[in-house]
Amino acid sequence: MAALQPRYADDPRVMLIEAAVTDTGGTASFTRRTISRFSGRNAPSGLTEIFPGLKDVAVLEVPTLDARTLLDRIRLPETDGLLLLDMAGDEEMFIAALAEASALECFAEICLTLPTVQLFENAADGPTLEAHLAEHEFQPLAWDRNDPDLPLVRFGKNRTTRLERHIKECQTERDNALAEIEQAKAQLSECQTSLSRLQPLTAERDALSEQVNRLNQELEGARTQIATVTAERDTATARLLERELARLADQLDIIDDLEVRLS
Numbered sequence: 001m002a003a004l005q006p007r008y009a010d011d012p013r014v015m016l017i018e019a020a021v022t023d024t025g026g027t028a029s030f031t032r033r034t035i036s037r038f039s040g041r042n043a044p045s046g047l048t049e050i051f052p053g054l055k056d057v058a059v060l061e062v063p064t065l066d067a068r069t070l071l072d073r074i075r076l077p078e079t080d081g082l083l084l085l086d087m088a089g090d091e092e093m094f095i096a097a098l099a100e101a102s103a104l105e106c107f108a109e110i111c112l113t114l115p116t117v118q119l120f121e122n123a124a125d126g127p128t129l130e131a132h133l134a135e136h137e138f139q140p141l142a143w144d145r146n147d148p149d150l151p152l153v154r155f156g157k158n159r160t161t162r163l164e165r166h167i168k169e170c171q172t173e174r175d176n177a178l179a180e181i182e183q184a185k186a187q188l189s190e191c192q193t194s195l196s197r198l199q200p201l202t203a204e205r206d207a208l209s210e211q212v213n214r215l216n217q218e219l220e221g222a223r224t225q226i227a228t229v230t231a232e233r234d235t236a237t238a239r240l241l242e243r244e245l246a247r248l249a250d251q252l253d254i255i256d257d258l259e260v261r262l263s
C-alpha cells in the first residue's frame with residue numbers, strides 16, 4: 001500500500017482501499033511471502049511445487065472487507081469495464097460475489113491467472129475458474145503462456161452467446177404466445193359449437209314464449225267474457241225477481257180485494 005500511495009494518491013480514477021477481501025468482514029491473518037504476489041490469507045498448496053523456495057516472511061492481522069461491502073464502496077463501470085484479478089486464491093469467491101450482485105454485467109473483459117494446479121488450499125484451479133466464467137458467458141480471448149504453470153488469460157464477454165440466449169428467450173415467448181392463441185382458438189370453437197347447439201333451443205324457446213303470450217291473451221279474453229256474462233246474468237236475474245215480486249204484489253192486491261168483498 002505504501003508503494004501505491006505516491007503513484008495513485010492524486011489520481012481521481014483510482015481508489016485505494018487497504019483491506020483484505022474475504023467472504024466475511026472483520027480481521028484475518030495475512031501472510032507475507034518472499035514472492036509478494038503470493039502473499040495472502042490462504043495457505044499455499046501446489047504453489048510450493050512450482051516455487052520450492054517460497055517462504056513465509058511475516059504474519060499480520062489485517063482488516064478485511066466482505067466482497068459485497070467492497071462492491072458497495074467502489075464505483076463500477078456501467079459497461080465494458082476491465083477487471084484484473086490477482087487475489088492469491090480468492091478469485092473464485094470474488095467472481096461469485098460479483099455474479100450475486102449482478103456486477104459481472106459491468107465488465108467486458110476479465111484478466112486473471114489460470115493455474116494448472118490448485119495453488120492455495122480451498123482455492124479453485126484453472127479449469128474450475130474457467131468453467132465458472134463460462135457459466136456467466138465469458139470465454140478466453142487470449143493466453144499469455146510465458147509462464148506455462150501460471151498462464152495469464154484474458155476473458156471476454158461472449159456476446160454471441162447472449163444474443164443466442166436472447167433469441168431463444170424470444171422464441172420461447174413466441175411459442176408460448178402461439179400456444180395461447182391455439183388454446184384460445186380451441187375455446188372459441190367450443191363456444192361456437194355450443195352456440196350452434198343452443199340456436200334450435202333458442203328458436204323453440206321463442207316459439208313457446210309466443211304461445212304463452214297467446215294463451216295469456218286468450219285467458220284474459222275469457223276472464224273478460226266471464227265477467228260480462230256474470231254481469232248480464234245478474235242483471236237478468238234481478239229483472240226476473242222484480243217481475244216475480246210485481247206479480248206477487250198484484251196477487252196480494254187481488255186477495256185483499258176479495259177479502260174486502262167477502263166481508
